[in-house]
Amino acid sequence: MLEHAEPAPLSWLDGALARFASDNNDLAPRTRALLESLIAEPKRHARMINTLSLLEHMGSHKIMATQHSAAIDQATLKHVAEEAHHAFFMKRQAEKAAGRPLEYVAGDLLAPSSARMYFQRLEGATVRALGSRRSARAAYLYMSMIVEFRALWFYGLYEQALKRARHAMSLKRVLGEEQAHLGEMAERLEAGNELDDVRAWEVLAAERKLFSRLLGALEGAA
Ligand SMILES: [Fe+2]
Ligand SMILES: [Fe+2]
Secondary structure, eight states: OOTTOOOOTTHHHHHHHHHHHHHTGGGHHHHHHHHHHHHTOHHHHHHHHHHHHHHHHHHHHHHHHHOOSTTOOHHHHHHHHHHHHHHHHHHHHHHHHHTSOOOSSGGGSSSHHHHHHHHHHHHHHHHHHHOTTOOHHHHHHHHHHHHHHHHHHHHHHHHHHHHHTTOSOOOHHHHHHHHHHHHHHHHHHHHTTOOOHHHHHHHHHHHHHHHHHHHHHHHHHO
16 A cells, blocks of 8 residues: 555445456456457458447437436536447447448447346346436446446457557557446445445346346357
């Protein structure tokens, strides 16, 4: 510890990141293998990146659709802007790999119905875990936090696979922003005394099942 450092406010997150990694250990080799095979084939890789663009776009749309009160703050506006930028970034990379414009249609995506279902079911699981006492703000912070755990994990493996393949695409900026979002969501939940360990792991366990299903669908499509 540095002498001038403030007491670590994100200790829950540090422990949670370690637990998330170990809980997801068995999914890492499958994810790595999928990414490696996709990177080796630019046409299918393009569809994967376009699917990530769709997911980022759905994420930014979800924030806009649920966070529209007069009290919307700078942090939330920044978050939505960055998720929209991720959708744009992935679209640009996807079209570069494909060498043509791509739409969010089945032929340009990988396992699109599973990707959409992942998001919708995750929202359902979050809402159920939070119960009827939830505020729109808490639901937004929880759902975002859970998604960021996966985004950071997945993009981390993706960045490593790109590096190994000496691919020109870099996820450095995206990774930095997702990491900041994760820290911010956990911090804001903690500040509002809304970060419930049991509840968070309930949703994280549900998310793991949903991601595992999505991974299976992507493997099938690839
Ligand atoms: Fe993102
Ligand atoms: Fe994010």
